[in-house]
Amino acid sequence: MNTSTLAAAAVEAAPLSAFERWLTLWVCLCIVTGVVLGQWLPGPFQAVGRLEVARVNLPVGLLIWVMIIPMLLKVDFGALHQVRRHWKGIGVTLFVNWAVKPFSMALLGWLFVRHVFAPWLPAGQLDSYVAGLILLAAAPCTAMVFVWSRLTNGHPLFTLSQVALNDIIMVFAFAPIVALLLGLSSISVPWDTLVTSVVLYIVIPVIVAQRWRRALLRQGTAAFDALLARIGPWSIAALLATLVLLFAFQGEAVLGQPLVIAMLAVPILIQVFFNAALAYGLNRHLGESHDVACPSALIGASNFFELAVAAAISLFGFESGAALATVVGVLIEVPAMLLVIRAVKASKAWYEAT
Numbered sequence: 001m002n003t004s005t006l007a008a009a010a011v012e013a014a015p016l017s018a019f020e021r022w023l024t025l026w027v028c029l030c031i032v033t034g035v036v037l038g039q040w041l042p043g044p045f046q047a048v049g050r051l052e053v054a055r056v057n058l059p060v061g062l063l064i065w066v067m068i069i070p071m072l073l074k075v076d077f078g079a080l081h082q083v084r085r086h087w088k089g090i091g092v093t094l095f096v097n098w099a100v101k102p103f104s105m106a107l108l109g110w111l112f113v114r115h116v117f118a119p120w121l122p123a124g125q126l127d128s129y130v131a132g133l134i135l136l137a138a139a140p141c142t143a144m145v146f147v148w149s150r151l152t153n154g155h156p157l158f159t160l161s162q163v164a165l166n167d168i169i170m171v172f173a174f175a176p177i178v179a180l181l182l183g184l185s186s187i188s189v190p191w192d193t194l195v196t197s198v199v200l201y202i203v204i205p206v207i208v209a210q211r212w213r214r215a216l217l218r219q220g221t222a223a224f225d226a227l228l229a230r231i232g233p234w235s236i237a238a239l240l241a242t243l244v245l246l247f248a249f250q251g252e253a254v255l256g257q258p259l260v261i262a263m264l265a266v267p268i269l270i271q272v273f274f275n276a277a278l279a280y281g282l283n284r285h286l287g288e289s290h291d292v293a294c295p296s297a298l299i300g301a302s303n304f305f306e307l308a309v310a311a312a313i314s315l316f317g318f319e320s321g322a323a324l325a326t327v328v329g330v331l332i333e334v335p336a337m338l339l340v341i342r343a344v345k346a347s348k349a350w351y352e353a354t
Helices: 003-013 023-040 042-049 060-074 077-117 123-137 144-151 156-184 190-216 221-256 259-286 292-301 304-315 323-345 347-354
Strands: none
Touching: 023 042, 023 221, 023 323, 042 221, 060 190, 060 221, 060 304, 077 123, 077 156, 077 259, 077 292, 123 156, 123 190, 123 304, 123 323, 144 156, 144 292, 144 304, 144 323, 156 190, 156 292, 156 304, 190 304, 221 259, 221 304, 221 323, 259 292, 259 323, 292 323, 292 347, 323 347
């Protein structure tokens, strides 16, 4: 049994954990906890915020690694040979991920943040909110897609190959797309910090995870599955700790204008449902099977929010609107994707009708 088959079996077997099922609730609790602690104990949080090297916050950098590396262990670059077997589905997902989603989000950010909701948002943060939305949409989801795919009975090898291909593209395309769209939105961004974010939060974690993965798979699938089960909660725990830190700095903004989170959720939700429907419909039009169309739609709709949060903090800081916008993506990811899952499962008969 090759490593791609082992990985596919692991993807199929991965359950939706209690942490993942109730992620929105945990995020809400972290918002409350972070705001309260930030108001009661501002000194310690300010000290954490000052632990920076080259604009990279060291505690957050460590937490992001703990978040991302366990997730990247599931990615099998050996599954890339599956690309040619499902080239239509792969093509649809790549089109949506890289040619539609970042640009549609930039448009939605411009429309809602700078126009529709502008009178009710802090004037000095409008550009930062748009930047956060762009960062959120510029990287396709890497880890949670495996859970979403399993819940729709998606083709596991297609999911593996698509995620592996997206990760490779992300190394080279994330920084240029973000820089282009921020530039078009008249938002200045330091290229060195953007490239540093890519190296720290994509390149290094991918290398570490793949070396660790190969060492585990040499010991067999039992060792691989056991480790995934043991360290899986680390990712969510590190994410929640990061959110507590972030909302300790965002407390004034949240208390001053609590509706900001709801307003930022609007373009994110529109983007999720639009891109999911686009990918799903294009797959049907091209004649792809339903078990490919489902993960294609889910990959097209979801975001690598861990990377977005890290990049927003590195580029704009804990107290920025960009950081807050990326966290709103975390807040609504699970309920939005569960709605997409219900839609694609309920429409299977329509999808397969000739």
